[in-house]
Amino acid sequence: MKAPARDTQPQRSLYSYAHAVARRRFKSKQNKLIRQVFPKYDLLGWYSIGTHPTESDMAVHKQILNHNESPLFIQLNPLINPSLAKDLPLHVYESVVDLVDGSNTHKFAKQKYKIETGEAERIALDHVATASNQDSDRGSTLIANLTTQRNAIKMLHSRIQILKAYVRDVENGTIPRDHELMRQIASICQRLPAMNSTEFQQKILSDYNDILLGSYLAAITKGASAINEPRN
Known part of the structure; x- marks a missing residue:
C-alpha cells in the first residue's frame, strides 16, 4: 500500500512565519541594545542596492515603519558606470500612502538630497576619485x-x-x-x-590606550554580533 501524500505547503508557511517572527524579535532586541549604547541616536532609515525599488524593498520598509514613522530608504545602484555618471549612484526615497482601489497603499517617492561634507571628507573623496600612480602626472x-x-x-x-x-x-x-x-x-x-x-609621555600613552580600547571593543562587538546572528 502506498502512503498517502502529505501536503508540505503548510509546513513551509509555518517555517516562514516563525523565521520572520524570529528575525523581527532579533531586530527589536538589537535596536534596544543600540539605544542603550547610543541614547541620543535614532533610526533614520535603511539602504539597499538595485536599480529601482521593488516589492521586497517595500516589505522591508514597512518593518522599519514600526521604529520610525517616516524612514528614509537609500538605494545604491552598482550598475552605473562611474566614469559617465555626474552624480552619486544613489537615490533617496520616502514612503507615501496613496488610495488605490479604496485601500491605502504604500509607495516610494523619490526625494532630492544635498550632501554636506567637511574639509577632511572632501580631501579624502578627492583622493579616492583622482588617485594617481607613479606613471601619471595627475x-x-x-x-x-x-x-x-x-x-x-x-x-x-x-x-x-x-x-x-x-x-x-x-x-x-x-x-x-x-x-x-x-x-x-x-x-x-x-x-x-x-x-x-x-x-x-602620559599624553601619548593615554591616546595609545584609547585606541587599543576602541579596537578591543570593536572586536568584542563584532564577535558578539556574529554569535547572536541567527542561522538560516
Missing part, C-alpha cells in the same frame, strides 16, 4: 598636501642639523663663538616641543 589634493608637509619637515630637519653642527663646532673650538647667534639658537630650541617630557 594627483589629488591629499597627495599635494602630504607632499608639502613632507618637504617642510625635511627642510626643518636639515636646518636643525646645521644648527647642531654649528653648536658642536663652537664647543670644540673649531669656530669662534657668536653670542648673538647662540641666543637665537637657544630661542629656537625653546620653541621646539620636548618630546621626552613626562607630560608628553
